[in-house]
Amino acid sequence: MKTNKMVILIAFILLGLCFSACSAETRPSPSPSAQRIESPEPPPSPDHTPQVTDEQAAKLYAEALRVWEWFGYPEVIKPLAVDYDDAKEIDGYWYIRVTDNSIQTYAELESRVHSIFGSEIADRLLDNEQQFKDIDGSLYIRDTAGGSVVAKAFQSAEVLVESGQKFIYRIMYDMREDLDDGESRMGEKQDQVFELIDGAWKCTKFEYIPILDDTLLTSE
Numbered sequence: 001m002k003t004n005k006m007v008i009l010i011a012f013i014l015l016g017l018c019f020s021a022c023s024a025e026t027r028p029s030p031s032p033s034a035q036r037i038e039s040p041e042p043p044p045s046p047d048h049t050p051q052v053t054d055e056q057a058a059k060l061y062a063e064a065l066r067v068w069e070w071f072g073y074p075e076v077i078k079p080l081a082v083d084y085d086d087a088k089e090i091d092g093y094w095y096i097r098v099t100d101n102s103i104q105t106y107a108e109l110e111s112r113v114h115s116i117f118g119s120e121i122a123d124r125l126l127d128n129e130q131q132f133k134d135i136d137g138s139l140y141i142r143d144t145a146g147g148s149v150v151a152k153a154f155q156s157a158e159v160l161v162e163s164g165q166k167f168i169y170r171i172m173y174d175m176r177e178d179l180d181d182g183e184s185r186m187g188e189k190q191d192q193v194f195e196l197i198d199g200a201w202k203c204t205k206f207e208y209i210p211i212l213d214d215t216l217l218t219s220e
Contacts (some may be wrong), residue, residue, distance in 0.1 A: 010073045041156060052167055052194075052201065057159045061169045061192055064116050064203040072144060080141060087143065088135055095133055095140035106134045118204035165196045171209060 001213045052060075070080050086097040109132055114122045133140050160168040169192040193205035 044189065048189050051164075052159065052161070053155075054159050056121050056201075057167065057194070058157065060194055060201055060203070061157075061171075064192070064206055065209075067113060067116050068125070068206060068208060070141075071128070071131060074197070082141060088140065090133065090135070091130075093130060094143040095135060097135075098132075098139040098141055103139060105139050106132055109139060115200065116203060117206070118202050121206055149215065167194055168192070169194060173209065 080103075081099045082096040083099050084096055088095050088097075096195075098104070103112055110126060113125055116122075117125065131140075131142055157169060157171045160170055162168065171187050171190045171192070173190070190207045190209050191205070192203060192207060194201045195204045197204075
């Protein structure tokens with residue numbers, strides 16, 4: 001009798017073990033969507049804002065000054081290189097062929113202006129359709145006589161950084177109203193504003209200063 005009880009007990013134990021093993025095999029594993037996925041923290045993005053140096057700021061201003069003077073504001077002081085022997089008359093105006101190799105068409109001129117100035121200044125400079133023309137595949141500029149200007153002697157400049165996206169190029173100069181008599185006003189200043197637009201520094205505020213001493217304002 002005791003033997004029968006032992007046999008029955010062993011049978012129940014074996015049956016329980018078999019049932020547990022089957023349950024473990026048939027139990028579905030959790031779906032990927034039900035699992036909690038720990039996303040790593042994104043690394044801090046590095047600051048890619050270019051830092052402008054005094055030398056770079058001076059070159060940016062020099063290029064802005066050079067291009068501004070092509071349009072004769074207020075007068076053509078240092079115009080583009082031209083060939084006076086290649087002149088054409090159109091609608092009562094004489095146009096002279098531009099020989100600057102960097103801009104040989106009006107499209108190249110537009111691209112150059114927009115690469116240096118913000119859209120508001122660039123559009124204003126290019127607004128005069130009679131200033132430049134494409135003639136026979138080449139760029140021509142209207143022949144205009146420049147007037148007199150108040151000369152200003154360059155003294156120094158400093159870069160005032162307002163943010164990673166904007167800086168001011170402040171020019172200090174002496175205004176000489178009459179060079180023959182030596183009259184002048186000392187300590188004048190003018191601020192030119194540059195902003196980072198689409199990854200490039202562009203001038204968004206420009207005040208024209210005809211500089212006498214431009215040795216520190218070179219874009220070469």
